[in-house]
Amino acid sequence: MTTSFHPPVRTLMGPGPSDVSPRVLAAMARPTIGHLDPEFIRMMDEVKEMLKNLFKTKNELTMPISAPGSAGMEACFVNLIEPGDKVIVCQNGVFGGRMKENVVRFGGECILVEDEWGTAVSIEKVKAAFAANADVKALAFVHAETSTGVCSDAKVLCELAQANGALTIVDAVTSLGGVNVDVDGWGIDAIYSGTQKCLSCPPGISPVSFSAKAVEAVQNRTTPVPSWFLDTNLVMGYWGGGGKRAYHHTAPVNSLYALHEALVMLEEEGLDNAYTRHQKHHLALRAGLEAMGIGFLVDEDSRLPQLNSVLIPEGVDDAAVRTALLQNYNLEIGAGLGALAGKVWRIGLMGTASTQRNVMLCLDALENTLAGMDAPIKVGVAAQAAAAVFAK
Amino acid sequence: MTTSFHPPVRTLMGPGPSDVSPRVLAAMARPTIGHLDPEFIRMMDEVKEMLKNLFKTKNELTMPISAPGSAGMEACFVNLIEPGDKVIVCQNGVFGGRMKENVVRFGGECILVEDEWGTAVSIEKVKAAFAANADVKALAFVHAETSTGVCSDAKVLCELAQANGALTIVDAVTSLGGVNVDVDGWGIDAIYSGTQKCLSCPPGISPVSFSAKAVEAVQNRTTPVPSWFLDTNLVMGYWGGGGKRAYHHTAPVNSLYALHEALVMLEEEGLDNAYTRHQKHHLALRAGLEAMGIGFLVDEDSRLPQLNSVLIPEGVDDAAVRTALLQNYNLEIGAGLGALAGKVWRIGLMGTASTQRNVMLCLDALENTLAGMDAPIKVGVAAQAAAAVFAK
Numbered sequence: 001m002t003t004s005f006h007p008p009v010r011t012l013m014g015p016g017p018s019d020v021s022p023r024v025l026a027a028m029a030r031p032t033i034g035h036l037d038p039e040f041i042r043m044m045d046e047v048k049e050m051l052k053n054l055f056k057t058k059n060e061l062t063m064p065i066s067a068p069g070s071a072g073m074e075a076c077f078v079n080l081i082e083p084g085d086k087v088i089v090c091q092n093g094v095f096g097g098r099m100k101e102n103v104v105r106f107g108g109e110c111i112l113v114e115d116e117w118g119t120a121v122s123i124e125k126v127k128a129a130f131a132a133n134a135d136v137k138a139l140a141f142v143h144a145e146t147s148t149g150v151c152s153d154a155k156v157l158c159e160l161a162q163a164n165g166a167l168t169i170v171d172a173v174t175s176l177g178g179v180n181v182d183v184d185g186w187g188i189d190a191i192y193s194g195t196q197k198c199l200s201c202p203p204g205i206s207p208v209s210f211s212a213k214a215v216e217a218v219q220n221r222t223t224p225v226p227s228w229f230l231d232t233n234l235v236m237g238y239w240g241g242g243g244k245r246a247y248h249h250t251a252p253v254n255s256l257y258a259l260h261e262a263l264v265m266l267e268e269e270g271l272d273n274a275y276t277r278h279q280k281h282h283l284a285l286r287a288g289l290e291a292m293g294i295g296f297l298v299d300e301d302s303r304l305p306q307l308n309s310v311l312i313p314e315g316v317d318d319a320a321v322r323t324a325l326l327q328n329y330n331l332e333i334g335a336g337l338g339a340l341a342g343k344v345w346r347i348g349l350m351g352t353a354s355t356q357r358n359v360m361l362c363l364d365a366l367e368n369t370l371a372g373m374d375a376p377i378k379v380g381v382a383a384q385a386a387a388a389v390f391a392k
Numbered sequence: 393m394t395t396s397f398h399p400p401v402r403t404l405m406g407p408g409p410s411d412v413s414p415r416v417l418a419a420m421a422r423p424t425i426g427h428l429d430p431e432f433i434r435m436m437d438e439v440k441e442m443l444k445n446l447f448k449t450k451n452e453l454t455m456p457i458s459a460p461g462s463a464g465m466e467a468c469f470v471n472l473i474e475p476g477d478k479v480i481v482c483q484n485g486v487f488g489g490r491m492k493e494n495v496v497r498f499g500g501e502c503i504l505v506e507d508e509w510g511t512a513v514s515i516e517k518v519k520a521a522f523a524a525n526a527d528v529k530a531l532a533f534v535h536a537e538t539s540t541g542v543c544s545d546a547k548v549l550c551e552l553a554q555a556n557g558a559l560t561i562v563d564a565v566t567s568l569g570g571v572n573v574d575v576d577g578w579g580i581d582a583i584y585s586g587t588q589k590c591l592s593c594p595p596g597i598s599p600v601s602f603s604a605k606a607v608e609a610v611q612n613r614t615t616p617v618p619s620w621f622l623d624t625n626l627v628m629g630y631w632g633g634g635g636k637r638a639y640h641h642t643a644p645v646n647s648l649y650a651l652h653e654a655l656v657m658l659e660e661e662g663l664d665n666a667y668t669r670h671q672k673h674h675l676a677l678r679a680g681l682e683a684m685g686i687g688f689l690v691d692e693d694s695r696l697p698q699l700n701s702v703l704i705p706e707g708v709d710d711a712a713v714r715t716a717l718l719q720n721y722n723l724e725i726g727a728g729l730g731a732l733a734g735k736v737w738r739i740g741l742m743g744t745a746s747t748q749r750n751v752m753l754c755l756d757a758l759e760n761t762l763a764g765m766d767a768p769i770k771v772g773v774a775a776q777a778a779a780a781v782f783a784k
Contacts, residue, residue: 002442002659004415005435005652007425017645020424023396028646029421032412032594033399034724043397050394066596067459070641071621078619101620196642202424204458204596204644226618227470228493229463247729249462250588252596253409254420255647260397267394332426337639 013362014334015146015307017196017203018350024201027261028254035251043260050263051207057183061210061232063239064259066252069173072192072206074102075230076169079218080190083107085137088129090121093145094337095171117340120302121152130164138167144175147337149309151302158186167214173197177266178278178306178350189214198306200351201262204255278305281354284389288363291385292377297344308347316375318342329365356390405754406726407538407699409588409595410742416593419653420646427643435652442655443599449575453602455631456651458644461565464584464598466494467622468561471610472582475499477529480521482513485537486729487563509732512694513544522556530559536567539729541701543694550578559606565589569658570670570698570742581606590698592743593654596647670697673746676781680755683777684769689736700739708767710734721757748782
């Protein structure tokens, strides 16, 4: 007979999911009501309004997709890309590669702009790609690469796309709520995110937003959207508002309670305060790590405060350290992916996990663990270096 | 400033979501852990094993899709159907129509077998469709039509498909956990369900199972699966087991805690006991309704015990009754869909909502509400009629 599952209480400082606030967990456990209940529909309207504020957009098509971030990505590509469409895809990590996969599967022609993992998308290379290719339908890039901790210049990339008459498709899974995302200000046409990063919800939902230009592009398709579940024309019948709600699928009621509560918490704090908090704790973590002698993969000007890719000290066994942190401190940090496996750790300070307590825990646990393995680090200095940042 | 959402406490006796047990809600609120955490992976293995028992299958590809039932449906069609494939789709309600939409969107040729809403799929018509069409790749049908409360004969339909060398794609969203579903015994090749019906979880997850023959069909495709999120080849890298788990998407950790707990509860009760309980409460509800003078849409031999489509008495205002039930009793029952709108109510007795208490509540609330509207029903007899069934 299988028994109930009682998870260990971890501190989640990997690339996501991040720690979820007890307020959000409590919201998730409230009694399920019907997905067409008038009270639920009122809550949906609030979720939509709060998402618009978070994305900084007036886009009517702003809503949570009932599935994780990778389905949010697919919602953007499956609706906007038709067979033969040319798409410039910027790849500087895992998720740019996934965008390419999406383009290919929906019959698009992918023009790949590659940058080294750990560096931002090169504006010059994107310029060159536009110069070399006429009739590009869309430029797709990852704002915050979860696999490397790099932030690319979304504003300038969007300007480039607009100057060339192309739509923009932007991955904001790790950026939303942690650093500025300005959909209307930058002119983003399709954007998707996830709940399990800087929104500090359990994973499973993907907020998306489509501009009027993107909606028009979907409506002007000459082929049907090759997905029923993700067809925005249908999904909007349910999320669209204006009184009548058409049944599309059964919304994940309790997961949306959680998202609602997380958005309320973010509203209470204020977006700018949340960005400042992420930045401050990043600087404290960085001061502590650098005092220990641990450096960063990413150049200072494109580092994400919420996801720190740090270089594993010479001779240290990556997996042994992560296992020790998990077993001895219930602390999860992330491994490197692809060519960065064994070379970097990814330390997240996302959403409600971006706290002084977590910075101190991580520095202490890492110092003790590495010192116990005779790793080449300086001991006894990290906590003080971080404390100096907190004191500012 | 938006405030936290506190849903009303409803009794959910519509077509789903159904009432969720406090045990399942509590499980859902346990602390989030990483989707690659060894403890989470252990839990995933238990979920897979319990799903295999529930589906009565040894299929290795048995897992929960990280999205609602309509994504489970799409997972079956997007993986199995290639452009030009002939598919016989049986339509006797809303969800057969959605299957047709899926076939068309993935470029298949749909051979439609239509039956009146409220009747089971006609075996004779399916036979005729096979006789009239060579090289049919798959037969798709809905085991338990949520829109009408009809159960079709899955066993015989699967035999027909096998005799004609076709795969079977079966919708078990409303049947799984409420009536017998025997994947290996009947030879089902692809099946999907939902968590929010007889499993009594919050909505958002779709258990699926693919036979070895279905897996082979996916592997023998000549075109790539036009979905990255739902490509079983990729999803199985994460859910497949055998030690190493490849990252695909971030699993909806807390929703899977809920599913795990619901499956543990079902295991504790025993599947046969759960079926018997659904049948008994159906008979009690029916006795009470018939005593009042309210009849059923569906013939006795194809009625689903967990979803009762009952005829709205002459002259009664459908919406006014449902609104009164919700406002005065916090009781949700379902409206009719399509041509049945205004003609039937759909009363669910699904999963943990299939209780004596709910049967009595529903009969009392309906009797009081209808009597208050001078509807042509007999009063004062329903509770006793139901009690007689409980006493058996």
